[in-house]
Amino acid sequence: MFKKFLLLASAGLMAIGPAVAAEKVKIGFVTTITTPAGVIGKDMVDAVNLAMEDIGGKMAGLDVELIVEDDGFKPAIGKQKTDKLVKQDKVQFVTGFIWSHVLLASQKSALGAGKFLISSNAGPSQMAGKLCHKNFFSTSWQNDQTPMAMGEVLNLNNVKSLYVMAPNYAAGKNMVAGVTRTFKGKIVGKDLTKWGKDAQLDFSAELAKAKASGAEGIFVFYPGKAGGAFIKQYAQAGLQGKIPLYSVFTVDSIALPKLQKANMNGVMGSVMTQFWAPDLDTPQNKKFVSGFKKKYGRYPSFYAAQSYDTIFLIKSAVEAVKGNLSNKDGMRSAMEKANFPSVRGKFSYGNNHFPIQNFYSREVVKDSDGVWTTSVREVVLKNHQDTYAKDCLM
Amino acid sequence: MDWVLIITQLLNGLQLGLLLFLLASGLTLVFGIMDFVNLAHGALYMIGAYFCATLTEFTGSFLWGLLIAVPVTAAAGALLEISIIRRLYSKDHLDHVLATFGLILCFDTAVHFLWGPEGKAIPLPTFLDGRVTILPGIEFPTFRLSIILTGLLLAFVLYFIITHTKMGMLIRAGASNRQMVSAHGIDIKSLFTVVFAVGAAMAGFAGMMISPITEASIGMGNEIIIVAFVVIIIGGIGSIKGAFLAAILVGLIDTMGRSFLDTLLKLILSAENAETAAPALSAMAIYILMAAILAVRPQGLFPPKGR
Numbered sequence: 001m002f003k004k005f006l007l008l009a010s011a012g013l014m015a016i017g018p019a020v021a022a023e024k025v026k027i028g029f030v031t032t033i034t035t036p037a038g039v040i041g042k043d044m045v046d047a048v049n050l051a052m053e054d055i056g057g058k059m060a061g062l063d064v065e066l067i068v069e070d071d072g073f074k075p076a077i078g079k080q081k082t083d084k085l086v087k088q089d090k091v092q093f094v095t096g097f098i099w100s101h102v103l104l105a106s107q108k109s110a111l112g113a114g115k116f117l118i119s120s121n122a123g124p125s126q127m128a129g130k131l132c133h134k135n136f137f138s139t140s141w142q143n144d145q146t147p148m149a150m151g152e153v154l155n156l157n158n159v160k161s162l163y164v165m166a167p168n169y170a171a172g173k174n175m176v177a178g179v180t181r182t183f184k185g186k187i188v189g190k191d192l193t194k195w196g197k198d199a200q201l202d203f204s205a206e207l208a209k210a211k212a213s214g215a216e217g218i219f220v221f222y223p224g225k226a227g228g229a230f231i232k233q234y235a236q237a238g239l240q241g242k243i244p245l246y247s248v249f250t251v252d253s254i255a256l257p258k259l260q261k262a263n264m265n266g267v268m269g270s271v272m273t274q275f276w277a278p279d280l281d282t283p284q285n286k287k288f289v290s291g292f293k294k295k296y297g298r299y300p301s302f303y304a305a306q307s308y309d310t311i312f313l314i315k316s317a318v319e320a321v322k323g324n325l326s327n328k329d330g331m332r333s334a335m336e337k338a339n340f341p342s343v344r345g346k347f348s349y350g351n352n353h354f355p356i357q358n359f360y361s362r363e364v365v366k367d368s369d370g371v372w373t374t375s376v377r378e379v380v381l382k383n384h385q386d387t388y389a390k391d392c393l394m
Numbered sequence: 395m396d397w398v399l400i401i402t403q404l405l406n407g408l409q410l411g412l413l414l415f416l417l418a419s420g421l422t423l424v425f426g427i428m429d430f431v432n433l434a435h436g437a438l439y440m441i442g443a444y445f446c447a448t449l450t451e452f453t454g455s456f457l458w459g460l461l462i463a464v465p466v467t468a469a470a471g472a473l474l475e476i477s478i479i480r481r482l483y484s485k486d487h488l489d490h491v492l493a494t495f496g497l498i499l500c501f502d503t504a505v506h507f508l509w510g511p512e513g514k515a516i517p518l519p520t521f522l523d524g525r526v527t528i529l530p531g532i533e534f535p536t537f538r539l540s541i542i543l544t545g546l547l548l549a550f551v552l553y554f555i556i557t558h559t560k561m562g563m564l565i566r567a568g569a570s571n572r573q574m575v576s577a578h579g580i581d582i583k584s585l586f587t588v589v590f591a592v593g594a595a596m597a598g599f600a601g602m603m604i605s606p607i608t609e610a611s612i613g614m615g616n617e618i619i620i621v622a623f624v625v626i627i628i629g630g631i632g633s634i635k636g637a638f639l640a641a642i643l644v645g646l647i648d649t650m651g652r653s654f655l656d657t658l659l660k661l662i663l664s665a666e667n668a669e670t671a672a673p674a675l676s677a678m679a680i681y682i683l684m685a686a687i688l689a690v691r692p693q694g695l696f697p698p699k700g701r
Contacts, residue, residue: 036613168670192672198617201608204409204538205652208406208653212399225611229608229609236523237535238524258514262516
C-alpha cells in the first residue's frame with residue numbers, strides 16, 4: 001500500500017516536472033487604447049505584435065504571452081492595471097507606458113513586487129534620477145534629452161529668441177527644462193497648456209501671443225493628436241514663414257498622414273530632433289520598418305520603434321539565463337549590457353538604465369512613393385547621457 | 395500690453411464664445427422645454443463632425459460636406475429622439491443622466507468601430523484657409539472669422555424664430571409651462587422632436603466648424619459639453635438670450651485668462667509658479683463664475699419668464 005502511494009506520488013511529481021519547465025514568459029504591456037491618444041497605443045501594440053511574430057512567439061524555447069492593458073490616459077487607471085498585471089496575471093515584465101505621469105503613478109506597483117519594469121516611451125526625470133531602480137529599464141530616452149538636442153540645433157541655426165509651448169504635465173515640464181538648458185538665446189514667452197483626457201486642442205490665444213512676441217522661433221512639444229491640431233493652427237494663424245517651427249515628438253508618423261491628407265505643406269522641411277528615424281541605417285531598423293510597412297501599410301512611429309526594441313531587450317535577458325526566469329540577477333545583468341539588435345544600432349546603458357545614445361536632427365521629406373515621412377539629417381548629440389544620471393545612487 | 399494682441403484675443407474669445415453658443419442653444423432648449431438633461435448632446439457634436447469629415451472626403455469640398463451633414467445630423471437627432479429619448483421624458487433627472495451617459499458610450503464606441511481611433515482631419519478650401527486683415531496690422535484666420543460670422547447669423551435667425559414666429563411662441567410657452575401648452579391641444583410630441591432635431595443640428599454644426607481646426611475625434615464632445623452646461627446655468631436654463639450672452643462671457647473669460655493671467659500672476663508670484671498656476675487658474679475661472687452666479691442668482695442671468 002505504502003509502496004503504491006510512493007509510486008503514485010513520484011508519478012505525480014514527474015507530471016509536475018515538465019509543467020514547471022513549460023513556464024511562460026509573461027509580458028504586461030500598459031498603453032493607451034481608448035481616448036484619442038489610443039492611436040499611439042495602437043502603433044505600439046502593432047509593433048509589439050510584429051516583434052512577437054519576428055521572434056516566432058518564443059524566447060529561449062519558452063512560449064511568450066503578451067497581455068495588453070489600457071490606461072485610459074489616466075495615472076490612476078494605469079496603476080490599477082499594473083497592479084492587475086502583477087497580482088492576477090503574475091507577469092515577469094511590466095512594459096509599455098506612453099505617459100510620464102502614468103509611469104510615475106504605476107512604477108511602485110511593479111518595482112515593489114520585484115518585477116522588471118521597462119518603459120517603452122515615458123522617461124520622466126524622476127525615474128532617471130532619485131527614483132532610479134535596479135529593475136527599471138528604458139528603451140526610449142530621458143525626457144530632457146531630445147529637447148536638449150533641439151536647443152543645440154537652435155544655437156546652430158543662430159536663433160536668438162524663442163517662444164516655448166508644451167502641455168502642463170510631467171513630460172511637458174521636462175521638455176521645457178531640456179530646451180532651456182542648452183538654448184543660449186532668450187526665451188521670450190512660454191505657455192503650458194491643459195493636458196490629459198480633456199486636453200486643450202485650440203491654441204488660438206497662445207498662437208496670438210507667440211505672434212505678438214516677435215520670437216525668431218517657436219519650440220513645441222505636442223505628442224499624439226494635439227500635434228496635428230497644433231501644426232494646422234500654426235499654419236492657419238499665418239506663423240509659417242514668420243516664426244519657424246522647431247518641434248520634438250510632435251511631427252511623427254502618426255501626425256504626418258493626416259497632415260498630408262489635409263495638404264498642410266507648411267510642415268515640409270520643419271526640423272525636429274529624435275534618437276531614431278524610419279530611414280536610420282541599421283540592419284534591425286531596415287527589418288523593422290519594412291516588416292511594419294508590409295504588415296500594416298504605413299510607417300511606424302518612434303513609439304512603435306521603442307516598443308519593438310522592448311521585446312528584443314527582454315528576449316536577450318531570457319536567453320542569457322537560458323529560460324530560467326527565477327534568475328533575476330542574471331536577467332538584469334544581461335539587460336544592462338544592451339546586447340540585443342536595436343533599431344537605433346549599438347548603444348549602452350548608463351548607471352540609471354537609460355540609454356546612452358545619439359540624437360539626430362531630422363526633417364520632413366517626401367519618400368519615393370510621395371508619402372510624407374521623416375529623414376535623418378545629422379548627429380546633434382553623440383553618445384549622450386541624461387543629466388539626471390548623477391542623482392541616481394545605484 | 396499692445397492693443398493688436400488685445401483685439402486679436404478679443405476676437406479669439408468671441409469665436410470660442412459663439413462656438414459654445416451653437417452647442418449650448420440646443421442644450422438649453424431641450425433642458426428648458428422638455429426638462430430633459432441630455433449629456434449625449436456632446437455626442438451629436440461629435441457625429442456631426444464625423445459626418446462632415448466623411449462627406450467632405452466624398453464630395454471633395456468642405457462646403458458641400460457642411461451643407462449635407464447639417465440635415466443628416468438633424469435627422470440623426472430626430473431618430474434618436476423618436477427611438478430612445480422620447481421614452482425618458484417621464485423619468486426623473488437621474489435616469490436622464492444615466493441613460494444619456496450610456497448613449498455617450500454607445501456613440502463613442504460606434505464611432506471607434508466605424509471610423510477607427512485615430513480621428514479625422516477636415517481639409518479647408520484655400521479661400522477659408524488663409525488670413526484676412528481686419529484692421530491695419532491685425533490679421534485674423536479667415537476660418538475663425540467665418541465661425542464668428544456664421545455664429546452671429548445663426549444666433550440672429552434663432553432669435554427671430556423664437557420671438558417672431560408661431561413655432562417660437564410655442565417654444566417660449568413650452569419653456570415657461572409645459573402642461574399648459576399641451577392642455578391647449580398643441581401637439582407637444584412633434585414640437586419636442588423638432589426642437590431636439592434643431593438642437594442636434596446646431597450641436598453638429600458646432601462640431602463641423604471646430605473640426606477643421608482641431609480635427610474630429612472620439613470623445614471630442616465629452617469635455618466641451620461640461621462647459622456648455624456651465625453656459626446654460628449662467629445664462630438661465632431655457633433662455634436663448636441667456637445662452638448667447640453667457641457663451642460669449644465664458645469664451646472671453648477663458649481666452650483672456652489663457653492670454654494674460656500668467657503676466658498678471660508674475661506680478662505677485664515667482665515666474666515658475668505663475669507659469670504652472672496660470673493654466674490651472676484660467677481653466678477654473680469659468681467654474682468660479684458659475685459658482686458665484688449660483689450663489690447670488692440661482693436662476694441664472696436671463697431665465698425664461700414665468701418660472
